[in-house]
Amino acid sequence: MSQTVPFDPDGAAASDGIYGLPHTPEEAHVVVLPVPWEATVSYGAGTADGPAAILAASRQVDLYDRETGKPYLSGIAMLPIPTEVRGWSDEARALAAPVIEAGGLDAVAKDDPRRFDLERRVEGVNALGARMNGWVEQETERQLAAGKRVALIGGDHASPYGAIAATARRHPGMGILHLDAHCDLRDAYEGFLWSHASIFRNVMETIPEVGKLVQIGIRDYGEREVAYLEKSQGRIHAYFEADLRRRLHEGETWMAILESVIGHLPREVYLSFDIDGLDPVLCPHTGTPVPGGLSFAEMNTLLRRVVASGRRIVGLDLCEVAPDPSGASDWDGNVAARVLYKMIGYLLKSEGR
Numbered sequence: 001m002s003q004t005v006p007f008d009p010d011g012a013a014a015s016d017g018i019y020g021l022p023h024t025p026e027e028a029h030v031v032v033l034p035v036p037w038e039a040t041v042s043y044g045a046g047t048a049d050g051p052a053a054i055l056a057a058s059r060q061v062d063l064y065d066r067e068t069g070k071p072y073l074s075g076i077a078m079l080p081i082p083t084e085v086r087g088w089s090d091e092a093r094a095l096a097a098p099v100i101e102a103g104g105l106d107a108v109a110k111d112d113p114r115r116f117d118l119e120r121r122v123e124g125v126n127a128l129g130a131r132m133n134g135w136v137e138q139e140t141e142r143q144l145a146a147g148k149r150v151a152l153i154g155g156d157h158a159s160p161y162g163a164i165a166a167t168a169r170r171h172p173g174m175g176i177l178h179l180d181a182h183c184d185l186r187d188a189y190e191g192f193l194w195s196h197a198s199i200f201r202n203v204m205e206t207i208p209e210v211g212k213l214v215q216i217g218i219r220d221y222g223e224r225e226v227a228y229l230e231k232s233q234g235r236i237h238a239y240f241e242a243d244l245r246r247r248l249h250e251g252e253t254w255m256a257i258l259e260s261v262i263g264h265l266p267r268e269v270y271l272s273f274d275i276d277g278l279d280p281v282l283c284p285h286t287g288t289p290v291p292g293g294l295s296f297a298e299m300n301t302l303l304r305r306v307v308a309s310g311r312r313i314v315g316l317d318l319c320e321v322a323p324d325p326s327g328a329s330d331w332d333g334n335v336a337a338r339v340l341y342k343m344i345g346y347l348l349k350s351e352g353r
């Protein structure tokens with residue numbers, strides 16, 4: 001919490017740190033961990049450039065926040081964007097492309113002559129995904145061991161698996177509040193073990209310390225995903241966009257709806273936000289945009305109510321942010337930097353800071 005460099009929170013960004021803040025990762029209470037990973041993107045690409053876009057746009061965010069106060073006083077610093085992870089991602093993407101082109105491994109018959117090559121490619125992508133997960137888990141654990149809070153920025157939604165594993169180990173029973181247009185509960189999507197579309201299947205199957213998964217904003221999903229979450233015996237709750245809108249249109253208040261959403265969460269909460277859970281006007285270049293979604297204000301009220309309920313936010317990630325490939329607009333990064341600042345601000349507030 002030491003603040004070694006004097007700075008004016010109302011002034012222009014005085015440092016090239018995230019939000020223009022002068023803190024080193026050692027000084028900061030919140031460490032932003034960038035993960036430029038997008039190995040198995042099925043539609044639009046560009047989320048590996050998300051961390052750089054968020055960092056650039058963050059310098060324009062005003063630091064004093066009406067709701068969360070002065071998050072910057074606790075210190076926020078971003079680690080360097082890891083070039084080795086970007087290298088693994090590029091390598092995995094090149095391996096994955098022909099598999100995705102073929103419609104996934106399941107779409108190719110066992111006796112198809114392409115099968116041997118495609119299987120080897122899938123194995124290579126899976127190995128790189130496991131390496132990335134290991135790296136993220138180790139980096140997260142390193143920060144948590146130093147008493148820091150970790151805010152991971154992707155990358156696609158495969159990025160935070162290791163962070164969730166490391167955080168859940170220290171906070172057994174924690175719940176995940178998952179904002180997304182998608183359930184991400186697919187079983188090895190296209191054959192890839194560590195696909196962005198499978199992250200919460202992997203989390204729920206392989207991280208027993210995660211007590212609950214509560215999904216909100218869901219509006220694009222497969223029948224098998226719905227069957228899977230219905231079979232979870234209450235360990236997973238999904239709030240589908242269609243139901244949220246119906247309840248709102250029939251006169252229920254957003255506050256009342258959020259009370260039921262938050263009621264499923266245990267005391268300790270990890271936030272996993274896919275930017276596509278928001279209205280795509282707020283994230284036009286994300287990989288798999290879907291009409292509908294939460295407004296910025298609805299998301300904000302969600303965060304506010306989580307903290308007002310007395311729950312503690314123990315970690316967070318923000319994924320699937322992709323900048324305009326033409327470079328003409330910085331809108332995606334701008335919104336994401338503000339979403340991240342709110343998430344961090346509410347995390348700090350939940351700790352009584």
Ligand SMILES: [Mn+2]
Nearest residue numbers: 157180184274
């Ligand atoms: Mn997602």
